[in-house]
Amino acid sequence: MIRVENIALEYDKGNPILENVSFKVEAGQFVSLIGQSGSGKTSILRAIAGLQQPSKGKVTVEDLSSRVGFLFQDDALLPWRTVRQNVSLGLRIQGEKTEVANKKADDWLEKLSLFELGDRYPSQLSGGQRKRVAIAQVLALHPKVILMDEPFASLDAIVRTRITQELIEWVEQEHITVLLITHDLEEAISLSDVVHVLSPGPKAYIKSSHPVTIPRPRDILETRNDTSFAPLLKTLWNELVGERKKVNVVNFDKEKKLKA
16 A cells, blocks of 8 residues: 655755645555646655655655566666567575566566567667566566556557557456556546546646546556546546646746736
8 A cells, every 4th residue: 555644845955846745555456646747656656665755754665675577667677688678687686586577577578478579689679568567667566556658648549559459457356555646637537436636736736636437447448448547538628627727827827926
């Protein structure tokens, strides 16, 4: 489980980008965070991962030391290692013998239809193939928690749909806890149990939370046909667009006063 309690984060002393942010992700739950650029979504993820210390509040993650996987927009594949070596690297760091680690890596490569690519290097792969290798690299460690920061944003629509479907099937099957940062509202709804909306920064906070009632297991394409999908999409869109208009009006008023 992930628990974020009243945290504040700041880069300039006394000017928090986030303030009083609280939410939790229950064990086995898939939760998404959405918000405008600059609202502090990635900063929240960094705080959860232990890469940034909150100035206030508390973050708690179960099994943070060894059972958390990370999927970011840029994969973490090492260019001088083969696909098999990249997938087995985390296992070897955890103490697995090379033969055992390679066997487990091959098992995951086969599950993700990558077995024939095991001897290739990252530079010899397409963007979609690299992303699937990154997923295999994470799942091979049997994480209890996965933190994701727009991991599929750079992929075309067809490849993105196929890869997200593969991922959600493993998340559901293994009962993995997931927190996803995304700008894609349809992706957030299709994958999540709950979608949290951040207010614009600075001093951003969780302004609303929306349960997603689409039954599991899910087919990514079929989720669009659920009767709750379109109304929730409209609600999320209106919240984000409404905030953007409000910010623009405020900025315009400030400019008028300055010119006056």
